[in-house]
Amino acid sequence: MTLQNDIISLLPDRENYIVGFADMGDLIRDHYPYRYAVVIGKKLDDAIIDDIEEGPTPVYYELYQSANNELDAISANICRLLERNNIPCLQIRATVQQTDIPAGFGKTLRMNFSHKMAATRAGLGWIGKTDLLVSEAFGPRIRLTTVLTHYPFEPCGTPITESRCGTCAICVEACPAGAPNGRLWNDATDRDEFFDAGKCRDACRRLSQERLHREIHLCGICVSVCPLGKS
Numbered sequence: 001m002t003l004q005n006d007i008i009s010l011l012p013d014r015e016n017y018i019v020g021f022a023d024m025g026d027l028i029r030d031h032y033p034y035r036y037a038v039v040i041g042k043k044l045d046d047a048i049i050d051d052i053e054e055g056p057t058p059v060y061y062e063l064y065q066s067a068n069n070e071l072d073a074i075s076a077n078i079c080r081l082l083e084r085n086n087i088p089c090l091q092i093r094a095t096v097q098q099t100d101i102p103a104g105f106g107k108t109l110r111m112n113f114s115h116k117m118a119a120t121r122a123g124l125g126w127i128g129k130t131d132l133l134v135s136e137a138f139g140p141r142i143r144l145t146t147v148l149t150h151y152p153f154e155p156c157g158t159p160i161t162e163s164r165c166g167t168c169a170i171c172v173e174a175c176p177a178g179a180p181n182g183r184l185w186n187d188a189t190d191r192d193e194f195f196d197a198g199k200c201r202d203a204c205r206r207l208s209q210e211r212l213h214r215e216i217h218l219c220g221i222c223v224s225v226c227p228l229g230k231s
Ligand code: B12
Pocket: 027, 064, 093, 094, 095, 096, 109, 110, 111, 112, 113, 114, 115, 116, 117, 118, 120, 121, 127, 130, 131, 132, 133, 134, 139, 140, 141, 142, 143, 144, 145, 185, 187, 188, 189, 190, 191, 192, 195, 197, 198, 200, 201, 204, 217, 218, 219, 220, 222, 223
């Protein structure tokens, strides 16, 4: 566990961050020559998330940027630690990198790597009705980054394979895009069976234009209304 402990010690604190170690098996083999993942989640500020009632606010945009920067610095530090130990690894940043965007992304809205998949395999949470990772620790109020590697970490949690949202439909009713259809996720359910990502993207774009005057895709209403993680 020493290397795992060294990785954990790179987190700024244990109150606002979660870390998981996942065995991805064959799940990412088509795109990455790695089997293991370290996934980090940073808790987002409650006051800022609570304030997202009608859509993204300027402070939410600032939080989005600062959380991405902090997470990217942490995953870069984890890579440096692994590389010092001669362990090959790959940083998957919190934000989309232009160079990583696969062909057809504009239509599919699917990257080659899903932070949320690494998180469910690490036992950190499940996928909610609006396709968010709902973490045990902070609900959906987190952003994620991941490091992929060959190093056979000992999994710290048991993979979570189905939703624990039950009959709650608060995010379904609050979604301004009408993107979710209310169906519960399990690990054999494709996103498109319960969530229309195109509708979500269009609403995120519109709300960001109207409220932030920026060409980005922020919303956050589903993150804000989830009763899990609300203090
Ligand atoms: C493309 C993208 C979008 C697109 C499409 C969203 C979508 N749901 O697919 C658009 C622009 C619409 C979008 C919007 C937003 N996004 Co976005 N987005 C991404 C991105 C870059 C890729 C997601 C992707 O490839 N999706 C494809 C589908 C198929 O995969 P998926 O979404 O991960 O979900 C499936 C898998 O996880 C799978 N799965 C999970 N576990 C397992 C286990 C097994 C064994 C199997 C087989 C499958 C499986 O189940 C899910 C359903 O099929 C990720 C970052 C990343 N690289 O992961 C961020 C990410 C998903 N976005 C995020 C956020 C916060 C948002 C927004 C709230 C914007 C904002 N900040 O205000 C909105 C709302 C999103 C929502 N409700 O889903 C966060 C989510 C954090 C969380 N708590 O879940 C991420 C992880 C970014 C981050 N670094 O934290 N986003």
